[in-house]
Amino acid sequence: MTTFSEVTAERQIKSAPLSHVSVEVGHLYLEDYQLGADRLREQFALVTPWLETVRRDWRARVPGGRARVSTCFLIDDCFGRFSTPAEVVPMIRKAADDNGLTIDYLARESACVSADGVPLAKLVADRLVPDPPPDTRGWRRSTSETGWLANGVRSPMPRSGQAMRGPLRWEPPSQNAKRGHSIFVDVELWKDGPDGRVWSCPFLASVWQLLRLGLLRNEGELPVQPVSAGDAFPADWDELPPVVRLNPAATPFSAYTTMSVLSTRFLQVELAVRTILSQVSVDPEVLGQVQERSADERLRLAEQLVDRVSYVFL
Numbered sequence: 001m002t003t004f005s006e007v008t009a010e011r012q013i014k015s016a017p018l019s020h021v022s023v024e025v026g027h028l029y030l031e032d033y034q035l036g037a038d039r040l041r042e043q044f045a046l047v048t049p050w051l052e053t054v055r056r057d058w059r060a061r062v063p064g065g066r067a068r069v070s071t072c073f074l075i076d077d078c079f080g081r082f083s084t085p086a087e088v089v090p091m092i093r094k095a096a097d098d099n100g101l102t103i104d105y106l107a108r109e110s111a112c113v114s115a116d117g118v119p120l121a122k123l124v125a126d127r128l129v130p131d132p133p134p135d136t137r138g139w140r141r142s143t144s145e146t147g148w149l150a151n152g153v154r155s156p157m158p159r160s161g162q163a164m165r166g167p168l169r170w171e172p173p174s175q176n177a178k179r180g181h182s183i184f185v186d187v188e189l190w191k192d193g194p195d196g197r198v199w200s201c202p203f204l205a206s207v208w209q210l211l212r213l214g215l216l217r218n219e220g221e222l223p224v225q226p227v228s229a230g231d232a233f234p235a236d237w238d239e240l241p242p243v244v245r246l247n248p249a250a251t252p253f254s255a256y257t258t259m260s261v262l263s264t265r266f267l268q269v270e271l272a273v274r275t276i277l278s279q280v281s282v283d284p285e286v287l288g289q290v291q292e293r294s295a296d297e298r299l300r301l302a303e304q305l306v307d308r309v310s311y312v313f314l
Contacts, residue, residue, distance in 0.1 A: 012220050013217060013285045014217065014220060014221055015289050015293075016222055016254045017214075017252035018252055018255055018290070019068035019070040019251040019253075019255040020061075020068045020069065020255060021257045021258065021259055022071075022213075022253065022258045023051055023069060024071075024073070024074065024212075024261065024262070025043075025051065025101065025103060026044070026073045026103075027074040027260070027262060027266070028040075028043065028075075030076070030082050033083065036091075041095045043095075045099050048100060048101050051071065051261070054259055055069050061299070068252065070105065070251045070253060071101070071104045072104065072106070072107060072212065073103050073107070074107050075088070075107070075109065076109045077110050078108075078109040084233075084235045085233040085236075086233045086235050089233045093246065103246050103247070104246060104247040105226055105246065105247075105253045106243070107242060107243045108240060109204055110237070111243065112199075112205075112207040112208050113199055113207075116223070116242060118223040118224075120216065120223055120224075121190075121199045121203065123216060123218060124207050124210060124280060125189070128143055128149065129280070147188060147189050147191060148186060148187065148189065149189055150185065151183075151184065151185045152173060152176045152182060152185075153173060154173045154186060185271060185272065187276060202269050205269055205272075206277055209258060209277060210277075210280070211243075212253070212254055213255065213256075213308060213309075214290065215283075215286055215287070215290070217283055225243075229245060229246050256294055257301075258308065258309050259310050259311070259312070260310075260311050261314065262313055264314065274309070277305055278306050280305070
């Protein structure tokens with residue numbers, strides 16, 4: 001006897017363990033590491049008071065005060081390799097310890113491109129649903145063709161082949177969901193070259209946020225699982241797991257919400273991140289899982305994905 005069944009009926013979506021908030025306590029560039037341990041201690045000294053504020057806030061919000069707060073640190077190994085994990089990771093941990101701060105998880109930015117054989121950046125790119133401007137003229141090519149994504153419509157540019165027509169009249173760019181005045185954003189997501197595709201920093205930061213929110217799946221599976229740190233770290237960044245659990249007692253890496261404590265130099269990047277996240281279509285079953293679990297915990301989540309992401313800029 002042969003049994004037939006719908007594929008969708010057999011589809012299994014794994015549920016991610018979730019903290020209440022994931023706090024990013026550092027995302028530094030090559031030049032920061034070149035300044036040594038003092039620069040790291042300076043970063044963590046600035047972060048520590050904000051981390052305590054977040055913890056206090058969530059204890060007040062969660063029944064019984066049992067807030068699950070995890071911390072993470074992102075290492076930029078994507079746009080230029082430096083030193084080794086064996087040298088850098090202990091330096092980061094020591095600088096954090098000097099400020100009474102525990103880093104629960106450490107991640108590599110290059111893992112936002114591909115982790116454990118899963119093309120994370122492509123997974124997110126495939127879920128982009130660009131927001132079409134009202135009264136679209138139809139002469140802007142799609143995001144999948146250009147690698148650019150906008151929150152509205154840019155000023156029209158003169159085009160060739162318009163015989164017997166006058167020049168185009170200048171029009172201002174326009175934001176789709178403007179409130180009074182427009183703040184038009186046009187974000188480069190990637191560049192294609194002879195060596196393949198290079199993903200932009202804002203796009204990888206968007207992948208990073210989605211990982212922290214526990215909203216990415218690959219064929220129903222969680223694409224990244226934190227790996228507990230051993231006693232020693234490798235001499236090559238590619239040998240370091242995508243996400244490393246530094247604290248055995250840490251609450252889950254992913255969370256209902258995220259908070260990032262960043263330098264003001266990231267303001268433009270994070271504006272681009274929010275523009276991208278507003279046009280990512282997350283699997284509705286995954287969203288439903290998170291919504292159901294938050295309701296069980298009597299936690300009210302923001303309806304819009306970008307409103308679950310917050311920042312402190314220093």
